[in-house]
Amino acid sequence: MPNFDAPLGVSVGLSYVAGALRRAGHEVAALHITELLGYPWDLERVLADVQSHAPGLVGISTGFNHYAEMGALAEAIETRLHVPVVLGGVHPTLQSATVMAQNPHLSYVAVGEGEDKLTALADALQSGGDTTSIPGLHARVDGAVKRNPVRGFVDLATLAPMANDIWDFQRVADMRRGWVNVSSQRGCPYRCTYCHNNGEAKLYAAERGVPDNNSWYLRYRPPEAMVEELRAIRDRWRFQAFSFIDDTFTMNPPWLERLLALYRRDVDMPFICNTTPVDLDEGLVRLLADSGCRVVRMGVESGSARMRARLLKRPFPEQRIRWAFRETQARGLHALAFNMIGNVGESQEEMVETFRFNADLRPTMMKLALAYPYPGTEYADASAGHVDPQRSTHNFISGSVLRRSPEDALWLDKARTFYFWHVNRFLEGEAGRAFAERVEALEALSAEQWADPAVQGALWASHHALSADLQRRGAFHYTTPFLERTDIIVSSELVASQREVIRREAVEREAVEPH
Ligand code: B12
Ligand code: SF4
Numbered sequence: 001m002p003n004f005d006a007p008l009g010v011s012v013g014l015s016y017v018a019g020a021l022r023r024a025g026h027e028v029a030a031l032h033i034t035e036l037l038g039y040p041w042d043l044e045r046v047l048a049d050v051q052s053h054a055p056g057l058v059g060i061s062t063g064f065n066h067y068a069e070m071g072a073l074a075e076a077i078e079t080r081l082h083v084p085v086v087l088g089g090v091h092p093t094l095q096s097a098t099v100m101a102q103n104p105h106l107s108y109v110a111v112g113e114g115e116d117k118l119t120a121l122a123d124a125l126q127s128g129g130d131t132t133s134i135p136g137l138h139a140r141v142d143g144a145v146k147r148n149p150v151r152g153f154v155d156l157a158t159l160a161p162m163a164n165d166i167w168d169f170q171r172v173a174d175m176r177r178g179w180v181n182v183s184s185q186r187g188c189p190y191r192c193t194y195c196h197n198n199g200e201a202k203l204y205a206a207e208r209g210v211p212d213n214n215s216w217y218l219r220y221r222p223p224e225a226m227v228e229e230l231r232a233i234r235d236r237w238r239f240q241a242f243s244f245i246d247d248t249f250t251m252n253p254p255w256l257e258r259l260l261a262l263y264r265r266d267v268d269m270p271f272i273c274n275t276t277p278v279d280l281d282e283g284l285v286r287l288l289a290d291s292g293c294r295v296v297r298m299g300v301e302s303g304s305a306r307m308r309a310r311l312l313k314r315p316f317p318e319q320r321i322r323w324a325f326r327e328t329q330a331r332g333l334h335a336l337a338f339n340m341i342g343n344v345g346e347s348q349e350e351m352v353e354t355f356r357f358n359a360d361l362r363p364t365m366m367k368l369a370l371a372y373p374y375p376g377t378e379y380a381d382a383s384a385g386h387v388d389p390q391r392s393t394h395n396f397i398s399g400s401v402l403r404r405s406p407e408d409a410l411w412l413d414k415a416r417t418f419y420f421w422h423v424n425r426f427l428e429g430e431a432g433r434a435f436a437e438r439v440e441a442l443e444a445l446s447a448e449q450w451a452d453p454a455v456q457g458a459l460w461a462s463h464h465a466l467s468a469d470l471q472r473r474g475a476f477h478y479t480t481p482f483l484e485r486t487d488i489i490v491s492s493e494l495v496a497s498q499r500e501v502i503r504r505e506a507v508e509r510e511a512v513e514p515h
Contacts, residue, residue, distance in 0.1 A: 010181070
């Protein structure tokens with residue numbers, strides 16, 4: 001799995017796929033390519049390691065950000081090692097046709113969930129059966145591509161246990177301060193234009209010849225099976241808390257009540273989850289708080305109603321967003337706001353609205369991404385003509401493929417780096433005044449000055465001095481404790497309590513990792 005130049009994490013999806021293969025009697029091994037585990041991207045090294053396992057089949061999981069390298073790897077394995085390769089994951093799912101065309105030696109592309117397809121393929125390769133008619137698998141046959149439409153979904157009641165031991169699991173859990181990702185549902189009721197759900201739900205509907213409809217798109221694991229799996233993970237590894245990566249953890253209240261009743265009884269560990277402002281009510285917030293939830297992550301994305309409604313198609317009213325952040329924090333939960341700036345056609349004023357809105361919401365933590373048009377989504381269609389084909393990044397923190405004028409690019413780079421200054425300037429009192437001055441000074445910097453490491457170093461030094469001073473005097477503001485991850489900011493209150501919170505719950509850092 002490619003995970004270089006990006007936040008660290010194992011793939012829950014691949015753990016399930018490996019579990020399914022193992023249950024079917026196949027041997028599995030994984031290569032987790034990340035410099036954070038001493039395995040930076042190096043094509044020759046990966047080829048040598050693949051060869052040392054003498055595999056009958058290689059599966060590669062990739063999103064768009066690592067697709068260029070993974071396409072090259074797939075081609076090299078096929079042409080140099082003569083081992084069949086199947087490319088799967090979000091990008092091949094959303095772009096199966098282009099992926100097959102762009103990599104002429106690639107044998108297979110898997111569309112959607114992999115447990116069923118990869119097991120059927122491995123079985124067929126082993127038994128000499130037909131590998132070209134598996135539903136949801138596109139196969140190369142005599143130079144042409146045979147596209148087999150997806151038939152249905154994997155039944156989540158029948159999932160094999162996750163094969164977490166294919167990873168350096170304990171080390172990754174430790175490096176993520178003891179947070180372990182798990183998944184209890186699949187699908188999301190919304191279709192925000194920039195999200196994989198936007199493309200995936202439509203694709204499944206088209207391939208199955210049915211309308212795009214949540215009645216089949218949303219699926220849940222049986223609570224009993226889920227809790228049994230969580231207990232097995234809890235008993236095998238050392239960690240602090242579960243992080244449910246499910247898109248909208250609270251979307252099915254009766255199911256959630258059952259799950260959390262069992263969770264409290266049989267697992268009893270802190271957890272964090274994602275949801276949306278419209279998928280909470282007072283009872284659900286209370287249920288989460290009473291069941292060990294410590295952090296609720298919600299997308300705000302934009303403070304501009306125009307951006308939310310028209311471009312992003314997130315139909316969440318401002319009042320509802322305000323209520324959700326107030327209510328969760330009133331119940332003692334930490335709230336985290338996801339934000340996205342640098343959208344197609346977004347003005348600087350609209351981005352500033354996002355900063356102002358966040359200052360009003362006062363979440364414990366915020367996370368910022370640059371808008372990134374992922375192929376196969378409506379957002380990518382809306383960005384047509386605005387994409388620089390020469391540009392790509394391995395994450396959406398440091399850059400985007402969207403084309404911008406030099407002036408806009410300079411403003412955006414400054415704003416994303418010091419966005420907590422922009423948020424802070426909208427706070428009341430002395431913090432607001434002090435950071436308004438900082439923002440003014442930041443905006444006055446020329447491109448040459450901004451590119452000078454000494455200038456940026458001085459900005460950081462002045463930030464730390466100001467933040468420490470405000471902290472001493474108890475003036476609420478936001479800061480970034482992780483210099484290598486300035487997309488994550490936390491409140492000064494959290495910083496003040498951080499040592500205790502980390503010792504007690506190890507909440508902060510990994511609470512903000514999963515997207
Ligand atoms: C947890 C998570 C992470 C974790 C773990 C990453 C991982 N690969 O699982 C971490 C923190 C590392 C991460 C990082 C990033 N992520 Co992320 N992440 C997620 C999240 C929220 C859940 C993933 C998950 O477990 N899903 C549930 C499992 C069951 O589904 P799955 O992973 O898709 O796997 C199934 C199928 O895809 C398939 N499959 C997957 N791989 C393969 C391989 C083969 C061979 C086969 C046959 C099948 C197959 O089978 C699996 C089981 O059915 C998703 C959103 C989502 N809901 O999926 C975003 C998501 C995957 N992330 C995304 C992005 C953009 C990123 C980052 C670039 C963000 C950044 N900070 O810059 C980085 C870079 C990732 C990297 N590889 O290094 C995007 C990808 C969009 C795209 N089109 O490429 C997503 C889809 C969110 C979105 N914006 O829509 N992420
Ligand atoms: S609510 Fe979140 S997970 Fe669901 S479609 Fe929108 S961005 Fe994607």
